[in-house]
Amino acid sequence: MVEEGEGDADNGVGALLDQVPALAGPRSVADLPGGLTNRNLRVTTSTGDYVVRLSSSDAGLLGIDRDAEHANTRAAAEAGVGARVVDYRPDLGMLVITFLPGSALTNETIGGPGVLGRCARALRVLQAGPRFVNDFDMFARQAGYLADVRRHGFRLPEGYDDFAPQWERVRRALAVRPAVTVPCNNDLLAGNYIDDGERVWLIDYEYSGNNDPAFELGNTSTECDLTTEQTDELVAAFMGGPDRPAYATFRARVELQALCSSYGWSLWGFIQAASSTIDYDFYSWGMERYEKAARRFTSDGFDALLDKVAA
Template sequence: MTGAAPDLERLAVLAGRSWRVTPLPGGLTNTNLRVTSDDEVPPRLDLVVRCSQAGAELLGIDRDAECANTAAAAEAGVGAAVVEYRPDLGMLVIEYLDASPLTDDSFADAGVLTRAAHAVRRLHAGPRFTGDFDMFARQASYLSTIRERGFALPDGYESYGDAWSRVRRALAADPRPTVPCNNDLLAANYLDDGERTWLIDYEYSGNNDACFELGNTVTECGFSPEQTEAWVEAYFGAPTAADLARVRLQALCSCYGWSLWGFIQAAASPIDFDFWEWGMERYDKARATFGSGDFERLLEEAASGG
């Protein structure tokens, strides 16, 4: 064992065992540790312990829902099984998946892109999640937090309020059933072993429009227009113009809404990371879409449902 994380000794799964810890990279609201047994007692342990950081309430994270939805994703065949949950310790223990996180460049491989899209489809076809996720509600909540606490907001952010409302109306004109969504599928939350793809990290999970999930990956992974079309086709099979427009508008929603997450973290997080720049990258993408020549067409096509 190691003295680096003494609370690990309080986990039932590690009781009476000899084990060692390896820090895992990534995680802006968690510290992730790989814990493996180094004794001869069966079964051999190979686990990931997700240790929560403080401040989850500012970001709207529900740790109980995260645990329940992680288990549901495992049941759907795309996530790691839950081994132990200790909210009193701020720890969620899941199985270690022997696969590598993707990068933005990984999606240039058509096989990787297709496997990832099929994993998303499996998640969406799986058991319903605990709780719902709506970026319009989340954006309003984050904006309220920023105002109430006097956190910094970039100039001009609120000037897009009318355009934001138009996006909401266009998406509501052709409402779609919600499905279980991760809602935070950046490249590193896809794990791939060359044959199969898993989806990890369910902090922001909830039932949502499938197109938000797809649009979130489009913008987080920097897809080109051609990649976006291939991504939507890999998911839908034979997408309509409305499907593509809806994904592109939801990519805008991801940028405009999640940018506020960055601005909150910039003001409140103790982690040494440039959260302001993280937020600005997404805000700049949102501004580009709001101001693009395609914006009006996207609204019309998404609202048409055809």
């Protein structure tokens, strides 16, 4: 952590912070971990504790809409599951929100006693809150990402396109009974769950939009490497128990949406690998998700899963 005048002027950050009334004056500044498309800072002043999200560009190849991110962050706060927005300065590439006390979850801690139940409650609160200003559909997102990959000649793993027929079958199975869409974060890696021991908060609404509620749980399942038993626990907590009449069908839909998450978001990694200036192995990130999807596409239970969702 640095005090004003020591280090927060790094790359002109100090001058940027001075332009936001809540952040001006004496302050301490510390970088927060994570943020593969942003630089995240914790800024503490005499009036409050804040998180500043700095974006270097509109991240057009990734399909990020900063105005929608801002609006949906406000909606999540109104729902009672997100941080309050303090300021939004698109001219500075800056979103300022309140700092949430608690710890970011990890793939190891998310399965701790009671944690998945708190995560499920947070999802229900978000999905019952104000509708978001935009929609999110992984099939449209995947098609857009794939078009950009081909247009720019980015590297794809051998065999990615071979699963196009299976991908279409997944789309058709989910479309048999279209979901009523609800506000969703859509990017629920463990670090986007903040647990204070009593409740869980959700952060980072870059890819948020109204979506199938099952995607949110499937995305969590695959991003956090949940076991089958842990996914069962998450879904049961979300639905109010495994004895609910729709539990089996919804649980199957969650599993299929986990596949959608892996196959679609893998392209995010391949785009980042070819275009990002951040020192990070994005290609391996994408391959991890692609290989999960490939295993599911070729599994013995794939056809049965489609039938169960479409039944």
